[in-house]
Amino acid sequence: MKTAIVGTGYVGLVTGTCFAEMGANVICVDVDRTKIEKLKNGIIPIYEPGLEELVKKNCNDGRLNFTTDLASCINDVDIVFSAVGTPPDEDGSADLSYVLEVARTIGRTMNKYLLVVTKSTVPVGTAALVRKAIQDELDIRNLDIQFDVASNPEFLKEGNAVNDFMHPDRVVVGVESEKAKALLSRLYKPFLINNFRIIFMDVPSAEMTKYAANAMLATRISFMNNIANLCEKVGADINMVRAGIGSDERIGSKFLYAGCGYGGSCFPKDVRALIKTASENDVDLEILKAVERVNDEQKMILFKKLSAYYSNKLSGKTIAVWGLSFKPETDDMRDAPSLLLVDALVKAGCVVKAYDPIAIPEAKRRLGEDHIIFVDDMYDALIDADCLMLVTEWKQFRLPSWAVIRKLMKTPYILDGRNIYDREEVKALGFDYECIGR
Numbered sequence: 001m002k003t004a005i006v007g008t009g010y011v012g013l014v015t016g017t018c019f020a021e022m023g024a025n026v027i028c029v030d031v032d033r034t035k036i037e038k039l040k041n042g043i044i045p046i047y048e049p050g051l052e053e054l055v056k057k058n059c060n061d062g063r064l065n066f067t068t069d070l071a072s073c074i075n076d077v078d079i080v081f082s083a084v085g086t087p088p089d090e091d092g093s094a095d096l097s098y099v100l101e102v103a104r105t106i107g108r109t110m111n112k113y114l115l116v117v118t119k120s121t122v123p124v125g126t127a128a129l130v131r132k133a134i135q136d137e138l139d140i141r142n143l144d145i146q147f148d149v150a151s152n153p154e155f156l157k158e159g160n161a162v163n164d165f166m167h168p169d170r171v172v173v174g175v176e177s178e179k180a181k182a183l184l185s186r187l188y189k190p191f192l193i194n195n196f197r198i199i200f201m202d203v204p205s206a207e208m209t210k211y212a213a214n215a216m217l218a219t220r221i222s223f224m225n226n227i228a229n230l231c232e233k234v235g236a237d238i239n240m241v242r243a244g245i246g247s248d249e250r251i252g253s254k255f256l257y258a259g260c261g262y263g264g265s266c267f268p269k270d271v272r273a274l275i276k277t278a279s280e281n282d283v284d285l286e287i288l289k290a291v292e293r294v295n296d297e298q299k300m301i302l303f304k305k306l307s308a309y310y311s312n313k314l315s316g317k318t319i320a321v322w323g324l325s326f327k328p329e330t331d332d333m334r335d336a337p338s339l340l341l342v343d344a345l346v347k348a349g350c351v352v353k354a355y356d357p358i359a360i361p362e363a364k365r366r367l368g369e370d371h372i373i374f375v376d377d378m379y380d381a382l383i384d385a386d387c388l389m390l391v392t393e394w395k396q397f398r399l400p401s402w403a404v405i406r407k408l409m410k411t412p413y414i415l416d417g418r419n420i421y422d423r424e425e426v427k428a429l430g431f432d433y434e435c436i437g438r
């Protein structure tokens with residue numbers, strides 16, 4: 001089965017590689033020449049555990065190829081997936097310009113039946129816009145060619161992307177014809193050994209499912225952060241509360257971790273885009289507005305705690321920051337809580353010493369190097385520090401040498417933004433310790 005994936009970013013590369021791994025013949029397309037050149041030379045432009053080996057294996061086996069020229073392969077494939085970015089517009093809505101540009105290119109170049117599947121996260125109604133964009137181009141060319149559009153949103157998580165794609169809880173597919181359903185069933189058939197469900201539905205429902213899933217997960221996190229802040233006031237422990245409520249099967253234990261806010265390329269933008277879609281349809285998604293507001297405040301929680309500890313006198317304080325990426329196992333800094341936090345620290349006159357196992361190059365690009373000292377060793381960040389802020393819970397931070405930390409820091413003060421340390425243990429070692437919701 002021959003498939004083209006247009007947009008070889010995070011999702012496109014993982015999707016293409018996993019389809020190839022399952023036996024499909026895949027060509028990944030991207031307008032970014034540098035990216036495609038790198039991929040052709042076996043260089044993976046993103047950090048994602050397990051991906052590099054899989055890309056190389058499938059390239060060597062000849063099932064995975066790369067090009068910048070969609071026109072050169074469009075008439076050799078049965079299915080085209082569009083996995084280009086849908087970044088937020090200024091008003092919060094999803095920018096569909098890349099999706100529609102791909103649709104127009106398809107319409108300008110296709111000469112036979114195609115199934116055009118949108119994998120990007122797109123608002124309800126986008127499939128209809130894609131259909132129209134393709135049809136308009138065919139009309140200009142005076143061609144009567146049949147095609148189908150479908151929606152197949154992606155639910156993978158960064159840092160666990162390959163495993164999520166290979167072993168999904170479910171695959172959601174919105175189709176408008178039996179032919180489209182049959183083609184996608186065939187493509188996904190090899191994955192069925194992994195025991196998941198394909199849920200077929202209409203296209204608008206598939207498009208909405210993606211936003212609803214991310215909005216629900218973001219809601220759980222903001223809810224827990226809200227409750228965590230209350231726990232601190234009333235002497236309860238959010239970890240105990242999480243264990244207590246998560247064991248109720250109706251609630252479930254996942255995505256209930258309080259912390260210093262959610263970030264990443266999806267939750268913030270998708271929550272905003274869904275609020276925008278709702279307001280365009282005269283629906284007030286009050287819950288999601290609160291989810292966003294709570295998260296914006298939560299991203300500043302470590303800064304607020306630090307300010308209170310030092311009675312608002314932060315100028316000249318040296319702050320060690322451990323973890324910059326929006327979550328562990330990725331170098332992605334999109335909407336990372338560390339961005340706002342570090343900015344606030346710098347503005348308050350702090351000296352920031354930052355360490356991340358993988359994301360420092362990306363952090364330098366986003367934060368600049370003027371006011372931040374980036375270090376290559378997690379302990380170097382602690383020299384003369386007045387506070388250690390744990391922002392991203394990389395594994396290597398979980399069991400640090402407390403004796404070394406105690407010796408290096410000027411003030412033994414730890415702000416644990418992800419609740420990874422044992423409060424009693426750290427306090428017994430002579431540290432002042434604050435975390436979230438305990």
Ligand SMILES: NC(=O)c1ccc[n+]([C@@H]2O[C@H](COP(=O)([O-])OP(=O)(O)OC[C@H]3O[C@@H](n4cnc5c(N)ncnc54)[C@H](O)[C@@H]3O)[C@@H](O)[C@H]2O)c1
Binds near residue numbers: 010098101119154155
């Ligand atoms: N990153 C994730 O974890 C994740 C997970 C699920 C869904 N999504 C959704 O998937 C979509 C893609 O996200 P991403 O993180 O992979 O984006 P990305 O920014 O990493 O990649 C997008 C790629 O599309 C390419 N592109 C843009 N216009 C093009 C064109 N006309 N032709 C060919 N290539 C083009 C860009 O050069 C870029 O390489 C978004 O809608 C996102 O919301 C992302």
Ligand SMILES: O=c1ccn([C@@H]2O[C@H](COP(=O)(O)OP(=O)(O)O[C@H]3O[C@H](CO)[C@@H](O)[C@H](O)[C@H]3O)[C@@H](O)[C@H]2O)c(=O)[nH]1
Binds near residue numbers: 214256261266
């Ligand atoms: O209990 C939790 C779980 C997560 N987070 C934070 O939430 C953010 C997002 O984490 P995660 O969902 O693991 O990463 P993403 O790669 O952004 O994945 C989300 O966004 C993707 C893009 O739409 C979807 O495909 C995934 O299903 C969805 O989980 C991160 O900042 C985490 O620190 C918490 O604060 N508490």
